[in-house]
Amino acid sequence: MVALNEKDMHDIREKIKQDNRLCGLKDGTKVNVEGDTCYNNPLFNSGGHTPFQGGTIEVTTMCENNTRSKRIIGVHVANKLCMVASRLRNQGIAVDCQNHDGKCTANMSETGVIGNEEKWNEQVARKINTDLNIASFTGDGDSKGHSGVDKAQVQQTVHFKDLGHLDNSLKRAINKAQFSSGMFAGPASKRANFQNRFALSIRARCMSELTRAHKKYKGNIKEIKNHMPKVISSIILCYKGYCGAYCSKHSLACRGSAGGKYKAK
Ligand SMILES: [Zn+2]
């Protein structure tokens, strides 16, 4: 199975090279890549069941961003689970995976760091680099994943951060924030729910503003940055109940309600 898939991904990488040349690119080896790692269990907050990270299996996947089909060109799987080792451990025998009798299904030790995305990304990037050169990498921006790609590269890689992770960390930050007791009305039991809905709403508004800004300024990051402070003020005013002229003038997502109390000076 592994050999079959490795060969398939190698063929896809070769195909990308051919396609690049057909497109008339001088350097046919350039590929834009996006990738992330997922786990069988949440890494943290695992309920105190284990002093280690909760995950026991990780899968790192990288796909090409040259075409819309986003074909997978590199995969790495790390696995801590081993039946033989857990049986031996239950008998009180200390075992180290891959160094015991019988079939070992783990490819890393039980005490290894499963959340080491830097290492996993480096390994996948090295595989991709046997045929291609990673021109840009889109990753989560909340781990060391980017530096893993850099380690596997001779040439410089442009790093992008994906929106999916950005909006999730935004929501998490609002959920964690301490608000004053009067912020959310109603009984205390409902407040967590209100705060969560508030976080969802802010997230939707911010992402909408950001995607619209990208569209309006055609991806020109300088112009987007110049405009964003006004957008932030408009969001705050809007949520405070002063949706009006400021929104209609500066916000890209809110037209400004007609009954808005706030008039821009
Ligand atoms: Zn084992």
Ligand SMILES: [Zn+2]
């Ligand atoms: Zn508004």
